[in-house]
Amino acid sequence: MSKKVIQIAKYASFIVLSATVYGLIMYLVYTWLAGHSLLLAYLGNLALIIVALVWDELNFKTYESLIKSKEALKELKGSRFFRYILESFISFKAALYLFYVLIMVFSKIIESYPALLNEGLGSFIAANEYSILLLIAVDLFSGQFVKDRKRAGAVLKRFERAWEEEQD
Numbered sequence: 001m002s003k004k005v006i007q008i009a010k011y012a013s014f015i016v017l018s019a020t021v022y023g024l025i026m027y028l029v030y031t032w033l034a035g036h037s038l039l040l041a042y043l044g045n046l047a048l049i050i051v052a053l054v055w056d057e058l059n060f061k062t063y064e065s066l067i068k069s070k071e072a073l074k075e076l077k078g079s080r081f082f083r084y085i086l087e088s089f090i091s092f093k094a095a096l097y098l099f100y101v102l103i104m105v106f107s108k109i110i111e112s113y114p115a116l117l118n119e120g121l122g123s124f125i126a127a128n129e130y131s132i133l134l135l136i137a138v139d140l141f142s143g144q145f146v147k148d149r150k151r152a153g154a155v156l157k158r159f160e161r162a163w164e165e166e167q168d
Contacts, residue, residue, distance in 0.1 A: 011090050018095035019102070022052060026099075030124055038127070045128060049096070049135050053142060056092040093139065100132035 026048055034041040107129040110122050117125070 015090050015095050015098055018090075018092055019099040022048075022092075022095060023099050026128075027121075027124055030128070031120060034124075034127070041127070045131055046134055046138070049131070049138055052092060052096055053139060056096075059092065096135055097132070100128070100135055103128050104130075104132060 026045065029044050029048060030041050033044040103125055106125050110116060110125055114122060116122075
């Protein structure tokens with residue numbers, strides 16, 4: 001039972017740390033860009049979402065390639081740190097979803113109690129209230145794009161085989 005609690009604590013710490021770091025970066029970038037233009041701030045938010053999703057996908061591909069590489073596997077064989085990373089790893093996408101869900105919750109709280117936070121943080125949260133919709137849209141679009149490319153590639157291979165058979 002204690003191993004399960006430790007594992008849950010690892011997951012929770014990773015996701016909270018990831019969401020906190022992303023939130024701080026998001027807040028700093030958003031407030032800096034909002035000083036220039038709100039449109040830039042919204043576009044910056046979209047860009048950060050895309051960068052975070054790409055980074056998350058690259059993390060998985062990096063871990064997979066390390067495991068496939070015999071040289072890297074020999075170096076990592078006894079690595080406790082790498083094992084700890086993999087044991088506690090949760091997709092950064094999960095941290096993004098948590099962050100934006102918390103933004104939605106806090107925006108409703110601030111709507112009822114506007115004096116709860118300072119004006120800058122309150123306006124940041126209110127402006128990003130529906131950013132989870134951007135995250136969902138970008139995430140679904142990118143996932144669908146990858147699926148479509150795989151399907152199109154499979155159809156192309158069948159077409160090429162059929163074409164070659166027809167030529168013979």
